[in-house]
Amino acid sequence: MVVKSDQRRQEWNPDKLRRSLQVACTKRPISAETIERTVEQIEAELRSRDSSEVPSSVIGDLAMEKLRQLDQVAYIRFASVYRAFADISSFEDEVRRLIERASLNTSAQAIAEPPVRTALPASPPREPSLKLKKPSPGAAAAR
Secondary structure (H helix, E strand, O other): OOEOOOOOOOOOOOHHHHHHHHHHHHOOOOOHHHHHHEEEEHHHHHOOOOOOOEEHHHHHHHHHHHHHOOOOHHHHHHHHHOOOOOOOHHHHHHHHHHHHHHHHHHHHHHHOOOOOOOOOOOOOOOOOOOOOOOOOOHHHOOO
């Protein structure tokens, strides 16, 4: 059972979540299978909770977290509807947080992963030789 912000209760409907994710992912490089897998992951997380009732805000937060990992544009699209940004500055704040998180993740990855070193070739690569075909004797006559 889903508890809405106005305290109404609704049956859990994965189709509603799926449609919201599909709208957020429109024209993004995210397959229908990935969206379906995301819905299944969120549903599994909800079922693993002890309570039979889940606030809709928890579902929205789970969806935002999954989208943030999948695609930043889809995440911002979903967040703009879910968080109902009051004005452009609220929207800018969310984009700024996303950029900061991405730069922190990039920095952490750079520290965690040593640079890949490749061996240099012993000698410089040779220029490929250009081989011309000799015209066949019949080709000259055909012209």
